[in-house]
Amino acid sequence: MSHCFDYSNKRVVITGAFSGVGAALLDVLAELGAPEVIALDIKRPEGPISSFIETNMGKASSVDAAIDGIEGPIDVLFNNAGIAATHPVEDVMAVNWLGLRQLSEGLLPKMREGGAIANTASIAGGQWPGHLQEVLDCIAIEDSEELFGWCRDHAELVGDGYAFSKECVQVYTMKSAKDSLARNVRTNSVCPAPIDTPLLPDFNKTMTEKTMNWTIDQIGGTIATPRDIAMSLAFLGSDASGYVNGVNLNVDLGFNAFMTTGQLDFSGLA
Numbered sequence: 316m317s318h319c320f321d322y323s324n325k326r327v328v329i330t331g332a333f334s335g336v337g338a339a340l341l342d343v344l345a346e347l348g349a350p351e352v353i354a355l356d357i358k359r360p361e362g363p364i365s366s367f368i369e370t371n372m373g374k375a376s377s378v379d380a381a382i383d384g385i386e387g388p389i390d391v392l393f394n395n396a397g398i399a400a401t402h403p404v405e406d407v408m409a410v411n412w413l414g415l416r417q418l419s420e421g422l423l424p425k426m427r428e429g430g431a432i433a434n435t436a437s438i439a440g441g442q443w444p445g446h447l448q449e450v451l452d453c454i455a456i457e458d459s460e461e462l463f464g465w466c467r468d469h470a471e472l473v474g475d476g477y478a479f480s481k482e483c484v485q486v487y488t489m490k491s492a493k494d495s496l497a498r499n500v501r502t503n504s505v506c507p508a509p510i511d512t513p514l515l516p517d518f519n520k521t522m523t524e525k526t527m528n529w530t531i532d533q534i535g536g537t538i539a540t541p542r543d544i545a546m547s548l549a550f551l552g553s554d555a556s557g558y559v560n561g562v563n564l565n566v567d568l569g570f571n572a573f574m575t576t577g578q579l580d581f582s583g584l585a
């Protein structure tokens with residue numbers, strides 16, 4: 316019997332399904348009955364997929380080739396691939412932001428009415444309210460070389476690129492939700508706290524192990540599993556979230572709620 320989380324009539328595209336959250340999402344989608352899952356990654360996933368298109372999300376020609384290679388109609392797009400700031404700023408912006416936008420806009424015309432786009436952002440991208448106009452200016456730039464120039468001109472704001480790329484994803488999620496709704500496609504994101512994935516050691520390097528452990532301590536010491544995040548993504552792609560649009564869903568066991576209500580204990584960071 317069909318239920319509101321059912322994927323048995325949905326064709327899915329997912330980026331970054333080789334490891335971590337994306338690999339866990341393949342298992343969740345299989346449990347929910349997804350008959351067709353098309354994976355885009357630099358590495359071929361080992362989990363349940365129906366086809367694989369080798370795609371470098373940081374390279375426009377590779378993303379274009381993937382868009383051309385995907386036949387519509389698509390019901391759900393999961394923009395999940397991401398890299399840490401162990402890579403150069405331009406690569407981080409290209410994979411985490413430019414590739415995500417290019418794939419979303421390229422596949423939107425191939426999406427079925429009632430479909431959904433779910434992005435994997437991060438709580439690291441939650442600081443955009445302090446400089447929303449700059450993020451809006453940045454995400455309005457179409458050309459990659461112009462974008463990289465903008466990033467160099469705003470080096471202090473962009474930093475190592477990771478948090479800023481996720482700010483772009485959060486703001487774009489809200490902005491693009493209007494255009495996608497015009498086609499009856501919803502756009503949302505999940506914003507996870509630290510997750511126990513192969514990316515974590517990279518974050519321990521770029522954001523310091525102390526900061527990562529402090530963040531986890533603030534929410535009771537339990538780090539998110541890839542499956543914790545995958546289940547929220549599956550919700551945003553399913554009919555169960557049919558009236559949810561333009562939302563950046565914090566999947567952080569309350570970290571943001573505790574920050575907003577002044578309940579974080581910063582003494583451990585001193």
Ligand SMILES: NC(=O)c1ccc[n+]([C@@H]2O[C@H](COP(=O)([O-])OP(=O)(O)OC[C@H]3O[C@@H](n4cnc5c(N)ncnc54)[C@H](O)[C@@H]3O)[C@@H](O)[C@H]2O)c1
Binds near residue numbers: 336357395436518
């Ligand atoms: N791990 C965390 O603590 C954490 C926290 C918040 C958000 N996130 C986000 O979660 C998402 C998934 O990351 P994860 O933690 O599962 O890490 P992961 O490294 O296990 O997964 C990343 C996936 O993206 C793929 N990938 C990397 N570069 C790519 C490229 N250029 N083109 C296509 N695919 C590429 C990898 O092969 C892999 O399958 C990312 O967007 C990440 O920024 C992670």
